[in-house]
Amino acid sequence: MLIRDGRDADLPAITAIYGHWVRHGLASFELVPPAEEEMARRRAALLEAGHPHLVAEAGGQVLGYAHAGPFRTRPAYRFTVEDSVYVAPGAPRGGVGRALLGALLERCAAKGFRLMVAVIGDSGNAPSIGLHRALGFAHAGLLPATGWKHGRWVDTVLMTRALGPGAAAPPGPAAPQA
Numbered sequence: 001m002l003i004r005d006g007r008d009a010d011l012p013a014i015t016a017i018y019g020h021w022v023r024h025g026l027a028s029f030e031l032v033p034p035a036e037e038e039m040a041r042r043r044a045a046l047l048e049a050g051h052p053h054l055v056a057e058a059g060g061q062v063l064g065y066a067h068a069g070p071f072r073t074r075p076a077y078r079f080t081v082e083d084s085v086y087v088a089p090g091a092p093r094g095g096v097g098r099a100l101l102g103a104l105l106e107r108c109a110a111k112g113f114r115l116m117v118a119v120i121g122d123s124g125n126a127p128s129i130g131l132h133r134a135l136g137f138a139h140a141g142l143l144p145a146t147g148w149k150h151g152r153w154v155d156t157v158l159m160t161r162a163l164g165p166g167a168a169a170p171p172g173p174a175a176p177q178a
Contacts, residue, residue, distance in 0.1 A: 001057070001058045002056070003054055003100060003103045005054060006053040006065060006067075011036050013088070015034070022034075025121075026121045026122035026147075027128060029121055029146075029147040029149060046068075051069050052108065052111070053067040054103055064096045069081060085100050085131070097127075105161070108163050112164070114167065114171070115161070115162060118158070121156060129157060138161070139158075140158040142155055142157055
């Protein structure tokens with residue numbers, strides 16, 4: 001399995017993966033899967049802002065993707081990113097999510113970000129919660145019944161992980177700009 005930067009050619013697979021989880025899962029609070037053009041726009045905005053966008057590939061097939069984006073838009077939040085990790089349905093349980101999130105953590109730390117926030121849809125989402133915990137994230141909170149999807153209320157779980165020196169030191173010269 002290869003973890004690499006996402007490419008324009010990956011957008012059909014990325015759109016299909018995300019669309020599946022929008023339709024059938026609770027990780028995303030979107031109700032209608034976005035079209036490929038919208039996914040391209042979102043990816044371009046992330047890249048333009050200097051955020052990583054990665055894919056996992058094996059045998060020429062995209063098995064999953066991950067990206068980091070702004071946690072919030074106000075300038076003081078510029079050292080904090082929110083992660084997104086989606087694995088293709090039916091992808092072999094060979095650590096695709098772990099490899100993607102691990103690479104994403106490394107990329108974000110190298111870019112000078114200091115904290116990654118996981119905003120996980122569904123407090124019953126054991127695979128995502130477990131993945132984040134395994135990679136050093138700590139539980140930061142629960143927002144109960146924040147979304148209505150698939151005929152039920154869905155919680156939001158917040159988890160965080162320091163990047164680089166975290167809050168132990170002020171930002172350095174590699175720090176993201178506002």
